[in-house]
Amino acid sequence: MPAQDKLLLSVLSGEKQERKPIWLMRQAGRYLPEYRALREAKGGFLELVNDPDAAAEITLQPIKRFGFDGAILFSDILIVPYALGQDLRFEAGEGPVLSPALVDGSLGALQQVTERFNPIFRTVEKVKAALPPETTFLGFAGSPWTVSTYMVAGRGSKDQGDTRRLAYRDPAAFGALIDAIIAATVDYLDGQVRAGVEAVQLFDSWAGSLAPAQFERWVIEPNARIVAALRARHPGIRIIGFPKGAGSKLAAYARETGVDAVGVDETVDPIWAAAALPPEMPVQGNLDPLALITGGEALEKGVARILSAFAERPHVFNLGHGILPDTPIAHVEHLLKLVRQ
Secondary structure: OOHHHOHHHHHHOOOOOOOOOEOOOOOOOOOOHHHHHHHHHHOOHHHHHOOHHHHHHHHHHHHHHHOOOEEEOOOOOOHHHHHOOOEEEEEOOOEEEEEOOOOOOOOOOOOOOHHHHHHHHHHHHHHHHHOOOOOEEEEEEEOHHHHHHHHHHOEOOOOOHHHHHHHHHOHHHHHHHHHHHHHHHHHHHHHHHHHOOOEEEEEEOOHHHOOHHHHHHHHHHHHHHHHHHHHHHOOOOEEEEEEOOOHHHHHHHHHHOOOOEEEOOOOOOHHHHHHHOOOOOOEEEEEOHHHHHHOHHHHHHHHHHHHHHOOOOOEEEEEOOOOOOOOOHHHHHHHHHHHHO
């Protein structure tokens, strides 16, 4: 189907549409009973990611139930460090763990295992074959700063302190780690595009933890390199950048990374974003996931404010971050009616 006939893809290409396309970050996941049933049958999270049949089914579940305008690949941002040679496991109550932790920033003890990308590419092929023709297929990767925070600390952290200290203390060693993440990420996204995705999102979940000069060096510059390299291989690919927590640095990110669209988190005033971001740039966001859980007036007012703020530019409706596991299905259905009415 031509891009202009796919609502989400047309908006990411810069067209302003009367009906706003909608998809939700983490829309394939724990809030859906069909996902929970499949996970119980198949095993842990990484087992699902590495099972192309299961991962494809999970990717398609929210499309079958809700008819979102975009399908987001079911995978994880830590597949890149996994392919760079770190061991990856998911511990109940603790989340992902990478070992060995790269506290000195050195990849010297690791051996790349690029075949760990292959199950993801097979998932993309399976989803592509089954996806409704009007639905845009989104791939993704973690941005280098966020991925590095897990690689250095070995797990998530509240302030990314170990990685921030390393970046200040030994910028050469840290820069080499960032370079390796960039190269692997470009290959990973290239493989996703070749297998069938039509747009990609770069998740920089911990971008907000950096001081301005560090943000320029470790968020804007690496993302700009990924965008340029991926565009050199696939000139028509659409790229969404999502630097969560960027705040006032969001405008510089939008101008300097070369992304086609910018994702806005729930802490950003949509009226400010509409005025501060480049006038023709598509914007994605930014309903508070807790407003969706609350429903009722909180949901309706939140949706109305966002739609009004972004009425004069290309806009993709989304949450300000991922949908939470305790989100009621009925509230998601109501959200769709509000956006599409």
